[in-house]
Amino acid sequence: MIDEAFLPFGDLVDKILDIPGATITDDVNGIHSYIYEIEIGTPVELDISVDENGKVRIGSVPPLYRVNSSFRPSYHSITIKAEKYTPPEHGE
Numbered sequence: 001m002i003d004e005a006f007l008p009f010g011d012l013v014d015k016i017l018d019i020p021g022a023t024i025t026d027d028v029n030g031i032h033s034y035i036y037e038i039e040i041g042t043p044v045e046l047d048i049s050v051d052e053n054g055k056v057r058i059g060s061v062p063p064l065y066r067v068n069s070s071f072r073p074s075y076h077s078i079t080i081k082a083e084k085y086t087p088p089e090h091g092e
Contacts, residue, residue, distance in 0.1 A: 006047045006059030016040055017082050041079040 007015075017038065024033035047059035 003047045003049075003059055006045070006061045009046075009058040009060045012044070012060045013080060016042075016080060036084045037082070039079065039081040041077065043075040043077050046076055 019035055019038065024031065026032075042062065044060045044062060047061075049057050049059075051057055
């Protein structure tokens with residue numbers, strides 16, 4: 001079972017990539033800015049466990065805190081790169 005403080009890893013990726021397509025719009029001047037590709041690097045804490053059926057579950061959360069102590073949690077670094085998928089038009 002994933003620690004309740006952590007999200008399933010797939011949910012974390014979905015939330016990171018949930019960015020609206022039109023980020024800057026100015027209809028008066030006819031300006032529109034769209035995101036077609038994004039790359040994000042971030043540290044994460046992982047919670048890896050195996051459920052009762054033997055399925056590996058990965059929980060993740062951004063680092064919760066940074067405290068100077070003799071022991072720190074182990075942070076992992078992930079980079080996610082996503083590109084907008086445009087299906088081919090008919091006949092291609």
